[in-house]
Amino acid sequence: MRILMVIERYIPIWGGAENQLRQLIPHLRSKGCEVEVVTRRWDASLAAREAIDSVTVHRLGIPGSGIIPTLLFTLALFCFLLTKGRKFEVLHSHGVVNMGVLCRLACFFTGRVNVAKIATAGKILPLQKKIPGRILLAIFKKCHAIAAISEEIREELRTIKTPPRRIFTTTNGVDCLRFQPSSAEDKLKLREAAGFKAEDRIVLFSGRLVHRKGLDTLIKAWPEVTSSAPDTQLVIVGSGRNQPDSIEQEMITRVQQLGIKNIHFRGETTHPEKYLAMADIFAFPSRLEGFPNALMEAMACGLPTVATTIGGVIDLITDQKTGLLIPPEDHHLLAGQILFLLNNPERARIFGQNGRLLMLEKYSFESICSDYVSLYRRIIKLTR
Numbered sequence: 001m002r003i004l005m006v007i008e009r010y011i012p013i014w015g016g017a018e019n020q021l022r023q024l025i026p027h028l029r030s031k032g033c034e035v036e037v038v039t040r041r042w043d044a045s046l047a048a049r050e051a052i053d054s055v056t057v058h059r060l061g062i063p064g065s066g067i068i069p070t071l072l073f074t075l076a077l078f079c080f081l082l083t084k085g086r087k088f089e090v091l092h093s094h095g096v097v098n099m100g101v102l103c104r105l106a107c108f109f110t111g112r113v114n115v116a117k118i119a120t121a122g123k124i125l126p127l128q129k130k131i132p133g134r135i136l137l138a139i140f141k142k143c144h145a146i147a148a149i150s151e152e153i154r155e156e157l158r159t160i161k162t163p164p165r166r167i168f169t170t171t172n173g174v175d176c177l178r179f180q181p182s183s184a185e186d187k188l189k190l191r192e193a194a195g196f197k198a199e200d201r202i203v204l205f206s207g208r209l210v211h212r213k214g215l216d217t218l219i220k221a222w223p224e225v226t227s228s229a230p231d232t233q234l235v236i237v238g239s240g241r242n243q244p245d246s247i248e249q250e251m252i253t254r255v256q257q258l259g260i261k262n263i264h265f266r267g268e269t270t271h272p273e274k275y276l277a278m279a280d281i282f283a284f285p286s287r288l289e290g291f292p293n294a295l296m297e298a299m300a301c302g303l304p305t306v307a308t309t310i311g312g313v314i315d316l317i318t319d320q321k322t323g324l325l326i327p328p329e330d331h332h333l334l335a336g337q338i339l340f341l342l343n344n345p346e347r348a349r350i351f352g353q354n355g356r357l358l359m360l361e362k363y364s365f366e367s368i369c370s371d372y373v374s375l376y377r378r379i380i381k382l383t384r
Contacts, residue, residue: 001034001373007038008040010039012268016290017094019293021094027365037058038080041061041073058080060077061076074098081103090112090113090379090380091112091115094117100116105139115145118146121153124153128160145167146162146168147170148169172293173296173364173367173368174296179301182301203233204234206276210247212245219254219255224335232338235266235278236266237275238268248265272297276301277301280341280348281305281306284298285328286307286313291312303355304349306341324341324351
């Protein structure tokens with residue numbers, strides 16, 4: 001079975017959807033699927049075609065993020081799907097509605113099938129407000145299968161009257177071998193290598209540095225944390241590169257201008273597990289999510305977490321059992337819950353342990369991959 005993965009951004013541009021796809025592909029290949037990726041060429045330094053992890057990646061369009069590069073990419077992608085897409089049985093889009101629409105239109109002409117995965121809640125309903133958006137949704141609802149990774153996304157699909165037979169309930173996965181608790185010795189070595197002291201307590205934020213991830217809320221909360229726990233360090237992993245709503249430079253400038261102490265921007269990484277292994281607490285103050293990879297990875301590493309009561313997150317965290325939940329935007333409560341975990345290490349340990357067990361029991365890539373392969377076979381069979 002040949003699968004073409006369609007996604008607007010891909011490695012080395014990092015984000016939740018990109019990271020999730022990269023980890024899913026080896027499991028699909030282990031089950032006999034041949035996989036290629038087609039994406040956008042955001043930067044001139046990125047090759048038009050290359051192999052990443054022995055998987056062929058095609059990059060289309062011209063570098064840039066304005067209207068003209070976006071239109072040219074859309075046209076190039078549609079032509080690619082109509083021509084080279086014919087050699088694949090399944091077109092599997094990731095992330096946003098427009099990718100699913102292009103794949104569905106291409107399948108209409110080529111006789112192939114498509115799966116559209118929606119990675120983030122809150123992107124569907126706003127399209128109903130204007131005629132072009134309603135047209136897109138009318139086509140999108142005809143996708144052969146729509147992978148909805150959280151209850152919030154499933155409710156949005158039901159609201160726009162998506163046929164229930166087209167909604168495929170799944171989640172994101174996590175590699176519990178790669179992401180696992182570290183020993184005290186390994187944690188100390190990683191901290192020393194990163195320039196931290198053994199007695200430092202580390203709070204980690206990992207994710208794209210964009211507005212919806214809520215980093216600004218965490219930075220606003222940070223002086224309250226360090227006023228009570230001055231040995232606590234905030235490590236920020238990720239960037240806003242090639243993101244239209246990036247707040248990376250704004251946050252760096254704010255920290256510098258306000259003189260906020262103990263905040264360390266470490267940029268993008270291909271090894272988030274190293275930062276998770278050195279951390280004590282994971283902070284996830286996001287405003288909008290699908291089924292957050294960064295949070296799953298932190299839980300798999302046994303980190304106690306403070307996160308917001310939003311879609312996807314509340315599917316993962318039970319308050320006071322697998323972590324602590326707070327409302328979005330509440331920087332005072334965020335600071336208070338971080339301090340609670342710092343001051344109650346046994347409770348924090350139990351939360352982390354419970355989160356790790358949940359990841360092991362329900363969210364392995366092996367199980368999710370098997371579900372996708374079964375889905376591919378079923379929709380291919382239905383169209384023959």
